[in-house]
Amino acid sequence: xxARRRALDVAxxxxxxxxxxxxxxxxxYTELASRILVMGLAAMSLNFFLGYTGVLxxxxxxxxxxxxxxxxxxxxxxxxxxxxxxxLGAVVATIxxxxxxxxxxxxxxxxxxxxxxAFGQVFYFIAFRWSAVTGGDDGLSGWRRLPIDFGFATxxxxxxxxxxxxxxxxxxxxxxxxxxxxxxxxxxxxxxAIRENERRARFLGLDIERRIWLSFVISCFFxxxxxxxxxxxxxxxxxxxxxxxxxxxxxxxxVMGGMRSFWGPLFGAAIFVALQDFLSSRTxxxxxxxxxxxxxxxxxxxxxxxxxxxxxxxx
Amino acid sequence: xxxxxxxNVFNGLIVGAFYALMALGLSLILNLSGxxxxxxxxxxxxxxxxxxxxxxxxxxxxxxxxxxxxxGLVGLVVERVLIRPLYGGDPLYGxxxxxxxxxxxxxxxxxxxxxxxxxxxxxxxxxTSLSSDYFFLTGYRVFMIVIVTAAVAALFxxxxxxxxxxxxxxxxxxxxxxxxxxxxxxxxxxxxxxLGVYIAxxxxxxxxxxxxxxxTMGDNLIMPSFVAIIVxxxxxxxxxxxxxxxxxxxxxxxxxxxxxxxxxxIYAMMGxxxxxxxxxxxxxxxxxx
Numbered sequence: 165x166x167a168r169r170r171a172l173d174v175a176x177x178x179x180x181x182x183x184x185x186x187x188x189x190x191x192x193y194t195e196l197a198s199r200i201l202v203m204g205l206a207a208m209s210l211n212f213f214l215g216y217t218g219v220l221x222x223x224x225x226x227x228x229x230x231x232x233x234x235x236x237x238x239x240x241x242x243x244x245x246x247x248x249x250x251x252l253g254a255v256v257a258t259i260x261x262x263x264x265x266x267x268x269x270x271x272x273x274x275x276x277x278x279x280x281x282a283f284g285q286v287f288y289f290i291a292f293r294w295s296a297v298t299g300g301d302d303g304l305s306g307w308r309r310l311p312i313d314f315g316f317a318t319x320x321x322x323x324x325x326x327x328x329x330x331x332x333x334x335x336x337x338x339x340x341x342x343x344x345x346x347x348x349x350x351x352x353x354x355x356x357a358i359r360e361n362e363r364r365a366r367f368l369g370l371d372i373e374r375r376i377w378l379s380f381v382i383s384c385f386f387x388x389x390x391x392x393x394x395x396x397x398x399x400x401x402x403x404x405x406x407x408x409x410x411x412x413x414x415x416x417x418x419v420m421g422g423m424r425s426f427w428g429p430l431f432g433a434a435i436f437v438a439l440q441d442f443l444s445s446r447t448x449x450x451x452x453x454x455x456x457x458x459x460x461x462x463x464x465x466x467x468x469x470x471x472x473x474x475x476x477x478x479x
Numbered sequence: 480x481x482x483x484x485x486x487n488v489f490n491g492l493i494v495g496a497f498y499a500l501m502a503l504g505l506s507l508i509l510n511l512s513g514x515x516x517x518x519x520x521x522x523x524x525x526x527x528x529x530x531x532x533x534x535x536x537x538x539x540x541x542x543x544x545x546x547x548x549x550x551g552l553v554g555l556v557v558e559r560v561l562i563r564p565l566y567g568g569d570p571l572y573g574x575x576x577x578x579x580x581x582x583x584x585x586x587x588x589x590x591x592x593x594x595x596x597x598x599x600x601x602x603x604x605x606x607t608s609l610s611s612d613y614f615f616l617t618g619y620r621v622f623m624i625v626i627v628t629a630a631v632a633a634l635f636x637x638x639x640x641x642x643x644x645x646x647x648x649x650x651x652x653x654x655x656x657x658x659x660x661x662x663x664x665x666x667x668x669x670x671x672x673x674l675g676v677y678i679a680x681x682x683x684x685x686x687x688x689x690x691x692x693x694x695t696m697g698d699n700l701i702m703p704s705f706v707a708i709i710v711x712x713x714x715x716x717x718x719x720x721x722x723x724x725x726x727x728x729x730x731x732x733x734x735x736x737x738x739x740x741x742x743x744x745i746y747a748m749m750g751x752x753x754x755x756x757x758x759x760x761x762x763x764x765x766x767x768x
Binding site: 214220222264267268270271273274275277278279281282283285286289290292293294408412415416419449450451452454455456457458459461462463466 | 509513514515517561564565570571572574575576578579580581582583584585586587589590702705706708709713739740741742743746747749750753754757
């Protein structure tokens with residue numbers, strides 16, 4: 165099993181490192197590859213909470229969008245560089261998650277889901293209504309991602325799609341490695357213990373509410389970094405990045421790829437983003453088909469792609 | 480100023496009535512089946528468009544009767560084919576499935592009726608204003624309040640005084656015992672789901688006359704309905720009703736004093752309720768935590 169897992173790790177890393185070079189061969193383009201990475205990071209961050217702590221959040225788009233707006237506004241209004249802008253967005257989103265998390269951490273199950281969805285809408289309406297600052301429904305444009313100056317060299321991510329892809333991949337790698345370490349740590353183990361049997365974990369003396377809160381905040385922190393990258397990818401952000409549709413899409417990515425496996429949500433994101441890109445270029449009624457994907461996944465592949473593969477291996 | 484405030488309170492009450500109707504249907508389904516029906520806004524739009532299609536044949540009043548029933552029937556089929564297999568499983572899947580369904584219904588409506596909004600004809604005599612001082616008191620709005628009140632009274636009547644209602648209430652408390660006592664709980668859940676969707680359809684017909692027809696018309700109503708349920712308290716239908724009206728009026732009043740916060744205020748109220756009284760105004764302690 166360990167060898168299989170190691171082989172999967174190597175395969176995924178190899179695929180990600182070489183993606184810009186074979187993406188065109190299979191009908192894609194570099195920007196699509198970047199989008200897969202960004203949404204993959206978002207779905208994996210959500211899964212840190214959904215899959216590893218086992219609490220149903222349906223409002224992660226709020227923190228994704230906050231990270232995006234934070235980064236965009238930092239560049240547009242404060243003139244910050246790319247990395248400090250992403251960091252500022254992440255700080256803002258993480259503070260919001262910490263406050264809201266404290267309010268909702270005692271809820272469970274469907275109730276938790278309902279509260280997270282509803283709270284997510286606050287930020288949507290703020291972005292929508294406060295148009296003097298956020299650009300309102302039209303979104304926030306009039307800014308561009310800037311080249312990153314390391315002192316000894318400059319990474320020209322502003323015009324070179326491939327350079328930007330590798331910048332995203334670097335951020336992705338750091339975040340994913342951090343999440344993997346966290347999951348393997350005693351803290352991460354306690355999250356899994358809460359998922360498996362909350363009552364038993366409580367009897368063992370774990371402070372359940374504080375740990376769920378912590379997991380929520382960590383997960384929102386990483387999802388907000390994905391949001392910052394998303395804004396940079398498009399040189400644009402609009403309120404749809406905060407809306408509940410996106411929360412639902414992130415959850416289906418995690419489920420479709422496999423909630424119980426580390427790389428699962430990345431696979432789910434790749435399928436979802438590629439499918440969305442393909443369908444929306446072919447037909448006006450792509451949303452119907454995306455909805456159908458939701459229904460089919462729930463009815464026939466609830467364990468997700470990687471979940472099915474690992475079960476097949478166990479049998 | 481008084482007139483402006485009255486106008487907005489009245490407006491808020493009307494919007495709140497929609498929130499309450501939506502939330503009552505959602506609550507029924509959530510309480511008995513543990514499913515958050517994300518497609519509820521889609522069913523509302525479906526009710527409205529059915530009415531639009533039926534009016535040329537059966538008139539406004541006929542559509543008001545027939546269209547919610549049709550919507551309820553669609554709900555019954557959806558429950559039977561898609562939702563029933565998910566009962567008892569992880570609530571995540573019910574949420575995801577109805578979420579996908581909401582996409583499908585919305586896009587299906589766009590495909591059939593187009594994405595632009597359509598005019599909806601209520602009888603002319605309903606659309607005239609009843610008073611020149613209180614211009615906002617149009618016949619249609621008063622009519623809507625009458626219908627909503629009647630519908631809510633009928634719903635509480637059914638739940639309080641019929642065998643079906645008694646079983647629904649009992650099943651909300653303990654479905655297993657109800658099943659042991661010989662009640663067909665599958666049928667019960669189906670009927671309950673159909674009833675919830677029927678109410679959404681009715682709300683849709685009324686909303687079409689007030690807000691106009693658009694495929695996305697349910698989108699703006701579903702989130703406040705969640706808030707209405709949370710504010711009113713999970714498990715209490717009276718609470719849901721109160722919650723809906725309350726947030727409607729609150730957002731109406733906010734529209735007078737601080738328009739940009741019109742929508743945000745209801746979420747602030749939800750935050751406050753969760754902070755001060757987590758179970759909601761009339762919710763029961765320890766339910767679905």
